[in-house]
Amino acid sequence: MEFLGLSLPLLALFVSFGFMVGVLFGFFGMGGSFLITPTLLILDYPASVAIGSGLAFYFGTSVIAVLKHYDVGQVDYKLGAILFVVLSIGIELGSRLVFGLEALGIANLVTGIAYVVLLAGIGALFLRRASKLDDEDEAEGEDDVDDDEIPAVGQKIQSYNVPPMINLTSGGRASLWTIGGAGGSVGLISGLIGVGGGFIRMPAIYYLIGTPLTAAVGTSLFAGLFSGAFGTFTYGMSGSVDLTVVSLLLVGSALGARIGSAATTMVEEDDVIIYFGIMMVLASAGIALSELANWLGTGALDLVSVLLLVGSSFFVASMILYQVIQSIGAAESDARATPDGGD
Amino acid sequence: MIEAAALPAPVQATLLVGVILAQAVALYVGYGALERVATPLIETIANAR
Numbered sequence: 001m002e003f004l005g006l007s008l009p010l011l012a013l014f015v016s017f018g019f020m021v022g023v024l025f026g027f028f029g030m031g032g033s034f035l036i037t038p039t040l041l042i043l044d045y046p047a048s049v050a051i052g053s054g055l056a057f058y059f060g061t062s063v064i065a066v067l068k069h070y071d072v073g074q075v076d077y078k079l080g081a082i083l084f085v086v087l088s089i090g091i092e093l094g095s096r097l098v099f100g101l102e103a104l105g106i107a108n109l110v111t112g113i114a115y116v117v118l119l120a121g122i123g124a125l126f127l128r129r130a131s132k133l134d135d136e137d138e139a140e141g142e143d144d145v146d147d148d149e150i151p152a153v154g155q156k157i158q159s160y161n162v163p164p165m166i167n168l169t170s171g172g173r174a175s176l177w178t179i180g181g182a183g184g185s186v187g188l189i190s191g192l193i194g195v196g197g198g199f200i201r202m203p204a205i206y207y208l209i210g211t212p213l214t215a216a217v218g219t220s221l222f223a224g225l226f227s228g229a230f231g232t233f234t235y236g237m238s239g240s241v242d243l244t245v246v247s248l249l250l251v252g253s254a255l256g257a258r259i260g261s262a263a264t265t266m267v268e269e270d271d272v273i274i275y276f277g278i279m280m281v282l283a284s285a286g287i288a289l290s291e292l293a294n295w296l297g298t299g300a301l302d303l304v305s306v307l308l309l310v311g312s313s314f315f316v317a318s319m320i321l322y323q324v325i326q327s328i329g330a331a332e333s334d335a336r337a338t339p340d341g342g343d
Numbered sequence: 344m345i346e347a348a349a350l351p352a353p354v355q356a357t358l359l360v361g362v363i364l365a366q367a368v369a370l371y372v373g374y375g376a377l378e379r380v381a382t383p384l385i386e387t388i389a390n391a392r
Contacts, residue, residue: 056363063367229360236356243359247366254370258378 005244010043017310018249020317022256025061027263027320028276033058034122034195035283035313036249038115042290042305045242047107048098051193052235053242055091058195059228060250064257066225075218076169076211082176083183083205083219087227090187095234097192112291114193116284123280130274154210174209182208183223190231198224256317263320266327275316282312 003011017039021032037054041047101107154172162175182204190197198220206216235241286308293301350358 056359059360060363060367063364064371067368067371229364232360232363233356236359237352239352239355241359243362246363250363250366250370254367254374258374 006248011248013310014245014248015252017313018252019256020252020314021249022061022253022258023260023263023317023320024256024276024313025253026257026260027267027272028260032061032253034115034118034193035309037193037195038112038119038283038287039306039309040242040245041108041112041115042287042302042309045245046102046240047111048095048102048235048238048240049242051095051098051111051191052232052238052240053246054195055190055228055231055235056241056243056246057249057253059225059232060246061253061257062221062225062228064254066221068261075222076215077222078166079168079174079179079205079209079211080219080222082166082179083223084226084230086180086183087187087190087201087223088230090184090189091191091227091231092187092234093184094188094191094193095231097188099238108294109291111193112287112294116288116291118193118195119280119284119287123277123284126273126277126280130270130277153207157208158210168209168211169215172210179209187227190227191234259324260317260320263324267320267323271323272316272319275319279312279316283309286312 006014021035024035025032033054036057037050040050040053045053098107098111101110157178158172158174160175162177164176165173166176166179167173183201186197186201186204189195189200201224202216202220205211205220206213211219232241286305289301289308290305293305
């Protein structure tokens with residue numbers, strides 16, 4: 001039996017996977033498109049459709065994020081507008097590269113390898129952070145970042161006067177070449193592998209262009225929304241966006257993001273960050289297995305790949321939900337034990 | 344896949360962006376309304392236990 005051109009199990013998979021990605025997105029503040037594209041690749045969608053649909057999903061989640069943070073903090077609109085242009089050029093170049101690789105028949109392989117490296121790298125960073133948590137607790141407060149401070153690297157880059165220079169709202173000046181290089185590279189990665197790129201865009205604005213942290217977050221969100229729309233448009237031009245899949249994922253994700261966001265007040269990020277790192281490494285292994293299966297010409301490893309990629313994100317999202325339920329249970333027990341508030 | 348074959352590709356792509364934008368806004372507003380209705384209801388049920 002089919003509905004919207006998809007079998008019921010696949011339909012349920014997309015909605016529930018969207019929900020779990022939404023929980024992770026709401027909790028960790030990451031877009032999650034980097035989980036969507038590889039999953040579609042493993043499910044045998046062509047690389048261009050997997051990437052286009054991943055970008056369209058990212059655009060949808062960006063709209064929800066902007067609505068949620070409608071006062072996106074401090075936004076450098078001039079920098080955001082320039083970034084939108086260079087990000088769009090990068091996405092366009094990336095998408096042309098994908099279609100070129102598809103013509104050569106190696107798009108899925110190149111995208112798969114890029115994801116193995118990307119997810120393993122992010123996973124390693126999170127595991128490193130988890131292992132250092134104890135040290136950070138001991139040195140609490142020593143390395144607190146001032147939200148209005150421009151990082152030393154950014155100040156150093158800004159000190160090189162390579163015209164044309166742009167005045168930033170925060171007071172500093174940045175070369176158009178720096179903005180073009182940083183934004184263009186992030187856009188190229190977005191267009192090539194179908195990720196929103198928030199996890200590299202925000203650090204690029206903060207460290208390379210040199211804006212205060214609050215402005216970097218707001219400007220990244222502002223530029224990301226428009227570049228997501230442009231990426232969707234670019235891949236939509238060639239019919240490489242599966243609207244049914246994107247819609248099902250968004251239905252689950254919008255609900256999951258609300259729950260994930262609410263969970264941040266009940267569950268400590270430090271308690272589950274190690275699981276997030278493990279999830280990334282398992283997802284990377286899942287894609288590597290899928291590529292190995294393709295190379296060996298056997299579909300035997302495909303199920304293991306899907307289980308590793310989808311199952312690991314289900315596991316981490318379930319861990320967060322489980323801790324939320326435990327936290328609510330503990331709060332109720334406390335309330336019963338001390339009905340007068342403990343006085 | 345979008346199958347509005349009669350329309351030129353740029354129009355189809357613009358429509359696609361518009362549909363996703365509208366869907367995201369509708370989901371945000373819809374789930375927000377659901378949350379406002381469901382939260383007091385769940386609290387009432389929990390307090391009644």
